[in-house]
Amino acid sequence: MTQHCPPRLTRRSFLSTMSAALLAGTAGPALARDYPGGTLPWNAYSSEPPTQIVPGGWKFFTPAEAATVEAIVDRLIPEDDLSVGGKDAGCAVYIDRQLTTFYGSSDRLYMQGPFKPGLPTQGYQGEWTNAERYRRGLGAIAKYLNANKSGATFASLSDEDKDAFLKDMEAGKVELPDDVDAKAFFALILGNTMEGFFADPVYGGNKDMASWKMLGFPGARYDYREYVSKHNQPFPLPPVSIAGAMNWKAK
Amino acid sequence: MTKILPHKDVVIIGLGWSGSIIANELTDEGLDVVAIERGPWRDTGTDFNIGYIQDELRYAIRRDLFLQPRVEAMTMRNNDGQSALPIREYNSFLPGNGVGGAGVHWNGQTWRFWDSDFQINKHLTERYGAQKFDGLTLQDWGVTAQEMEKSYDKFEYLAGISGKAGNVNGQIQEGGNPFEDPRSRDYPLPPMEMTYGPTKFAEVTKGMGLHPFPCPSGNLSKDYVNPLGVAMGQCTMCGFCERFGCANYSKSSAQTTVLPVLMKKKNFEARTLCEVLHIDKDASGKMAKGVTYVDSSDEVCFQPADLVVVTAYALHNARLMMLSGIGQVYDPNTGEGTIGRNYCYQTNAGARVYFDDENFNPFIAAGALGMTCDDYNGDAFDHSDVDFVGGAGINCVPSSGRPIQSRPTPPGTPAWGKDWKKATAETYKSSLAFGSQGSSYPVAGNHLDLDPTYKDRFGRPLLRITFDFPDNDLRMSHFVSDRMEDIAKAMGGREHTVSRAKKGWNSAVYQSTHNTGGVIMGTDPKKSALNKYLQSWEAHNVFVVGASAFAHNAGKNPTGTVGGLAFWAADAIRNQYLRNPGVGLVSA
Structure with a gap:
């Protein structure tokens, strides 16, 4: 994986790109990429997971x-x-x-x-x-x-x-x-x-x-194969978040 | 200063379904191929993380995987009498972005169009007389269903489509779609296991004399290894298909079917975060000599090539042709010009039945998991006594129970407060929706051109969409909505609603990402941009592949036909064009 056409960002545009990216809570500036023949650009789990919001104080509102x-x-x-x-x-x-x-x-x-x-x-x-x-x-x-x-x-x-x-x-x-x-x-x-x-x-x-819980939506579950044929029956499991189940709170 | 790059045999614009399929076919032919893609690289392992892809806010509401309007917007108006204004936030339709294109976030409903679509003008004229569709610019596509059969078959086997054939070599098959044209063999995989809602819908519609069958699905019913040797896994029915990438290798996409093979080839190269500005013509003005693109460091590059294959999203294909000056832009007042002509969409309506004591578990779902009736689709039924042509599939495909967007309440419920909450909690699992996906037929006033006012980030004019639902299509949709009323009543719920199509296409409400036409295939160079092999009549080394080539839209999802056309065009390039490059495959 090489960078295609080397980027010619000025220091100023680089900084402004960075600050916009930081504000947006995303990764840094994405650059054009060249994937030449025969390469496999796979890069496991390099995308960004969401950041857990911590309550307390106000970041925008007065x-x-x-x-x-x-x-x-x-x-x-x-x-x-x-x-x-x-x-x-x-x-x-x-x-x-x-x-x-x-x-x-x-x-x-x-x-x-x-x-x-x-x-x-x-x-x-x-x-x-x-x-x-x-x-x-x-x-x-x-x-x-x-x-x-x-x-x-x-x-x-x-x-x-x-x-x-x-x-x-x-x-x-x-x-x-x-x-x-x-x-x-x-x-x-x-x-x-x-x-x-x-x-x-x-x-x-x-x-x-x-x-x-109010709706009975199981959240971030990913496999319902066991339940697809159980027509008109309640789904037995509680919801889970991306951050895990209630009793697995990391923090 | 434009940087001039080393010559390639083929340059492909946009690495989605069509671009990947054609790149794979042409590299098999030994050609040196480069694909230029505006968005980023995407693949399952890198981007569709099983730990957090089930994030409705990020992917469905904030739309992380989609084209952002700041990168390219479009303007819209309902008719030539209005001033077009920019679609500042995509809502009615959501174009894809990045490797895999719209094939990353689709639902997986994979249809074949019928011979009565491909030869629509001939068919309707013979059956009803041409006056039956006076005012519609319905045109034959130049191909027949029989010609397309092999290409459809290739796409369905590449993608591992799960379904039940209705007609194998002329023999009607029990449980399939009796209205489809003959196919050479069954789907590669059996239908998906049905959830409760579609099962109930099928029982009711069958009892009414209709012909329900499983929706052909790109969500795989079983593990599968496709003819290229790429393996996919069984769908787990998580309910995060549309607007999401599949973390499970269970939804067909370029990523899960072609790219693992294509990316290993020494004669293929992909350039991401590079936006093609236009196709360059040579001194004669009759041939393309390559493309000019800009990369994310704002460096402008010229990529020379012998063959240019345009495989961006349908609307972007049309704009690229306009920005490149290949073909004359269509003028609805004179009927002259071909680029921007026959822009069509989809004419949809919906029904919902509210029950007291049913539990549909709406979150057990997949994008194409459901049942369909084609009894009122296309020309499957006699139109002699009705005042329209066309039709709609009636689909019960409850594709998700994601609660930000899917929280039905009975009519009359307030949008907030105590009563809203009570109704929401009661209705979430106990109502069932189905809908009609209707044909969209061309009229002179619906067209694409370049906006005179609004520009993109490079100062180039935005595409302007002028569209409203033609009266013919509204009459069609209302007829099918009446049939849906009958079905809803027969379902036996407490109450039901039918939301009917109406005049005034609203760009601010999601409807369908099935935009078609603008660079259509056909038989007449005055009325089509491309010949039957998707080769430009104007510049013979330019092929334009995608739903932009549809001469009208049927009451079906377009991806099956997009994939079929990609194989069809690739075959024409491999087996005809390369023998005598630069020559038109059909004489004008």
Whole structure:
């Protein structure tokens, strides 16, 4: 395996590539490769495993933003007999950490202009990255509630008022300030909350596989051959995470 | 400064299914072949790790293995009256990236198209008269199912397809698809063992007089060694197929079938993270002399070659031809031009039945594990008394229970809160979905060209897609949706839903990565870019292989036909073209 056409990165472009890669939590810059005849480029398990998210502190949200997001995810996924609520499941931590990756910087998306309002069939056409959408969206909610609910924050509202506000956002009935589209921002938070709740627990949400237990989804199992013919029968095994089963916690 | 590299016999653009198959065939012929691939190297041992490939967030939602829009986006609009805007995040379809291409993340449903597809214009004209499909630009592909049989067979045996033949040399086989054309022998492997959902679907549809049969599957029902000597393992039904690489060597892909042989050959070379910018024409303008590409250090290289084989994704093949100036770009207003013509997609609808006391264990699944009825597909049924042509396969292939994306709730359930959670927990295991995958027929207004505004990272225009579902196809889909209503009722659940196809193709909702056409094969150089051997009418040392060559799309997954066409084109190059290089295999 040799490198094809030696790379001619300047120190500056190399550094900026590296910092972008570090931010994105991926490997360093990938270089063109030449696999000449007769070589076998196999390289066992050289790809990157996911990194276990450790709760504690906020990497993206300010404390005020975090309080709002925790309160929102706890209404989207309320605590009941079926599972813990979104906050205790770690959904806010999940979103916080996601916003520090390529997802937050919208690094994989086409972000070149001109930016124009599109038709619904043309998808999101905004100029803001996902991280910017959260910063501006949470700011607009705070501003709106401060002005319209006599200085309240979202977290300080009653459960009924929280739900009513979220329903209004969902239906596009709230006019948020600073060009924030309430309906689109609600859809973004709802989507991310569900990702966190149902994704593998290594990403910070779905604590103790709460959602998988609720559904009966066995998680990162890889072989169901014994069970395929057992039609209409309960699957007997508990879920496992990429990080292993509950009783095999390494840390 | 462009670096000029040593000459090669053949340069292949894109190392997916088609590129790997053709490279293997042409290196067997003794040719010196180089493949240039935009994405990274990928293989099972390196990239599809059994310890963490079962990661829905990383692979299905964040899409680690797919083409990123920042690398190449496309623009879209539903018709010429709208302004196209960039698809900033791929959603409706998800192009692949890297070695193996879209064949890494596919589900494995492996079909043959029918003779009534390849000769669609002739067939429909003879049966119903040409006025039956007035307004559709349906064209014959130039080949017959009989001609394609050997190539399909080669692909199915290479890939270890698991299924049950319905027609062997004209003899209808019990339990197979009675509507398929004759095949020379059965599939290499028997069908997969069925899960509960498809079993129930088959019982019900059989009771209604339909003809259910196991979906031909690239998820292997048994261990297998293919004709190249490459071994694969039995599928374990983990439910992580579509959007994932298989860590188990159980899903057919270039990695699991061809590359282990190809990569050992001294006369083959692969260059990854190198993007072809265009094909270069010689001074006559009638032949290609090689390709220009840029590598990830931004160095531009010219690779001279005698033969150029274009095997990128269908949409990228079309754009490369436009950027290279080979063939005239199609103009829907005049009907002139061939590149970008007959762009088609897939016309889908879905049904779901909600039960009270059933447990389908949806996570026990594989991408192509299920049952299909072709009774309303293609021209399997008489269209004399209906106001459309075409049809759809009705498929019960519950391919995963991955919970970020697969959490059905009954109609009327809120999207969040206490009631949402209760309904989600109750419904996860107790509902069953099936769907119709419908044909997509060409009309003048659906086409591909270059966007006048938006550019890629090298400043080249993005591809522009102008597409909406033709009225004919919507009438077809609604007819099949009515049949699905009947099936859903007969399933005996508490309630059911049928989501019907509707006007206004939405690029923001996943539908299908079955984009076809744009560089189509055919019989008339004025109406097709390629002859029946996938050779360019314009530049005879250019072959363009992939679903871009489809003159329309049938109600079936395209990969079987893509693989068959790769063997078909390779055979034409080996056994005809090389005897007299540079000459058209069909006189224009």
